[in-house]
Amino acid sequence: MVKIKKGGTKTAEIPTSSMADIAFLLLLFFLVATVIDVDTGIGITLPEYQETPDNVVPISQDRMAALLINENGDVLLNKEIISIPQIKDKLISKIESKIDLPSNKKLVVSIKTDRKTNYNLFMQAFDQVKIAYRDVKNNLSMNMFGVEFDDLAEEQQEEIKNKVPEVISFAEPEKIK
Amino acid sequence: MKFAKKRASTKQEIPTASMPDIVFMLLLFFMVTTTLREVDVMVQFKLPEAEAIQKIENKRLISYIWIGNDGRIQLNDNLVKLEEVREIMYNKRVDLPNVIVSLRIDKNSEMGIVMDIQQELRKADARRVNYSAMLKQ
Numbered sequence: 001m002v003k004i005k006k007g008g009t010k011t012a013e014i015p016t017s018s019m020a021d022i023a024f025l026l027l028l029f030f031l032v033a034t035v036i037d038v039d040t041g042i043g044i045t046l047p048e049y050q051e052t053p054d055n056v057v058p059i060s061q062d063r064m065a066a067l068l069i070n071e072n073g074d075v076l077l078n079k080e081i082i083s084i085p086q087i088k089d090k091l092i093s094k095i096e097s098k099i100d101l102p103s104n105k106k107l108v109v110s111i112k113t114d115r116k117t118n119y120n121l122f123m124q125a126f127d128q129v130k131i132a133y134r135d136v137k138n139n140l141s142m143n144m145f146g147v148e149f150d151d152l153a154e155e156q157q158e159e160i161k162n163k164v165p166e167v168i169s170f171a172e173p174e175k176i177k
Numbered sequence: 178m179k180f181a182k183k184r185a186s187t188k189q190e191i192p193t194a195s196m197p198d199i200v201f202m203l204l205l206f207f208m209v210t211t212t213l214r215e216v217d218v219m220v221q222f223k224l225p226e227a228e229a230i231q232k233i234e235n236k237r238l239i240s241y242i243w244i245g246n247d248g249r250i251q252l253n254d255n256l257v258k259l260e261e262v263r264e265i266m267y268n269k270r271v272d273l274p275n276v277i278v279s280l281r282i283d284k285n286s287e288m289g290i291v292m293d294i295q296q297e298l299r300k301a302d303a304r305r306v307n308y309s310a311m312l313k314q
Contacts, residue, residue: 020193027204045305046306124225127228130229
């Protein structure tokens, strides 16, 4: 009897050897198209706009830190001429002296500039204010909890934020006469 | 006597069967993290440097305003006039209530235009702003 050779059962297969190539191609596309740089900057919430600032409450002098920057780059802090890198140290002592006061007696930092002031100068000053607040918060959290502010749990951060609220205001621009 | 030549019995190949899996994983990661750049920036600007800067976590909330070194304002895809900023931003804010406005302003600008933009944003009630800055080295 003649033996009939049976063909081995063929399995249907999709050729996958090129899959890696295709995947690499896609990968390359996304690698090139990805924008890695994260957006960094100094955040702030602007005050609400009021047509006529009628309910203006005058702020007592001792809780006010008025920063004035004119077009020549001179900086005034409460009518005293200082340089930009000094702002931080001056503010830190001011903020720290008000940690235990109630919230309506905390420090208010007001930044006012001329129309012709350089934007970079303003940012440097603004940065100094932010650094001052950051340092005070870090010191306080070191004393209270023994870790840096960023490593705290949320409730603890809230607690410190209540003690050191960042009240930064940009003065209303004056009307051009 | 014949000596059998000693040969390493292991195969000298790197197994590549799992390579597609690895590549796909990488691919997925990049696909998820990519935010494709939608706009061409038409103004030239150089950001100021600062130390106490934060990252903005949610990129999809950000809306950009550029101010170039020649004082031109770009919003979205086109250059706009100062008076138009308010309406555009107001519409944006209606669509996306917690929009963050990232101000990318050239560092040699004057504060006048910055204050004008600020006032317009306040009028449009888009009050969460972020002054873009690079980390000071």
